[in-house]
Amino acid sequence: MSIVSPMTRVLKADEIGIAPHNAPRLLLPDPRTVFQQRARRLHYLADGHDLAAWLLFCHALSLAQGRLVDRVQIEDGEAQASLSLALTERSWGYWQALLAELIGATTHSPHSPPTQVGKGLTLEALALVKTLQAWPKATWQTQAQALLLGEDGVTPEAAPFLGAALQVEWTLRASQLPTAIHAAYQGESAVCPVCGSHPMVSLVHTGDPNHGVRYLVCTLCQSQWQAARAKCTNCDSPKEVVLLGPSEKAPIQGECCEVCQSYVKLLSLPREVQLDPCADDLATLGLDVMLEQEGYGRAARNLLSAY
Incomplete structure (x- = not known):
């Protein structure tokens, strides 16, 4: 059944205002709020959701990510080094701590399916944790590199842990970059100008100076x-993009391009100020x-899901 409704609208270039000159082109993350906000939103969205168990699992991971942010120390020189999508031997010291913490977080999570054993884990989950904890260093490195580059061969059960660990390290590094990086960014691209990875969603901001940007x-x-x-962020086509979703006023819609036949979710904070890029993306897999x-x-x- 088509999800295109009479409320679906088409955006044209002359219908969208130009971003204010004082709106920053690049926003670096604050790791001490990113993961806390994500965890709160995931816990809220899980209530009554069809994917409640999955969202609560991601909530536990996000809580662990927040704890790690307060404990992992990255030297200034390391943070300002290239944020290329390559794992080095030097970074593995962080990885051992990150992965151990994140995998162990599932054991101590108060949220789990009804049949419980051990410290709140199902037999299946307990077996998974033990398997992942037994993986050798080389396996984790190979899997992590494949996930970073979007290659095949990543074990689905390991992907959320890999993604969560990668996010902690790269978010910390990005947050410590010098402010001069803002001036170096001259325009949009289909990949992140800081680390070269893909976007997760697009987010329309609220409040000055970014309102509507x-x-x-x-x-x-x-x-x-x-x-x-006003245009596709994937192929950069200036042609019309179509917003598809439950209704015209829905806070989360798919911005779809007829040229490259791709979409990126558009989250509108002016319509729902509590939206979180990662949490609400995970909670709307049905839209995907x-x-x-x-x-x-x-x-x-x-990076926390198969998408």
């Missing part, structure tokens, strides 16, 4: 970069399914 949100380092709302049924492919990634 759309930013792409990086799935890896959580940086945000300005992107015009419907958009794909309409013939569009997702041009964004969420």
Whole structure:
């Protein structure tokens, strides 16, 4: 069944205002609020949701990410080094702590399916944790590099832990970059100008000086970069983009391009101020399914999910 409704609207270039000159083109993340906000939103969205168990699992991961942010120390020289999508031997010291904490977080999570064993885990989950904890260093490195580059071969059960660990390290590094990086960014692109990863969603801000300005949100380092709302962010086509969703006023819709047949979710804070890029993306996987049924492919990634 088509999700295109009479309320679906088409955005044209002359219908969208130009972003204010004082609106920053690039926003670096604050790791001490990113993961806390995500965890709160996931817990809220899980209540009564069909994917409640999954959202609560991601909530536990987000809480662990927040704890790690307060404990992991990255030297200034390391933070200002290249944020290329390559894992080095030097970074593995962080990885051992990150992965151990994140995998262990599932054991101590108060949220779990009804059949429980051990410290709140199902037998299946307990077996998974033990398997992942037994993985050798080389396996984790290979899997993490594949996830970073969007390659095949990543074990689905390991992907959320990999993604969460990657996000902690790269978000910390991005947050410590010098302010001069803002001036170096001259325009939008389909990938993050800070680390080169893909966007997760696009986010329309509220409040001065960013009110009404759309930013792409990086799935890896959580940086945000300005992107015009009148054209596709994937193929850069100036042609019309179509917003598909439950209604014209829905706070989350798919911005779809007829040229490259791709979409990126558009989250509007002016319509719902509590939206969180990662949490609300995970909670609206049904929209992804419907958009794909309409013939569009997702041009964004969420490192905590298969999308």
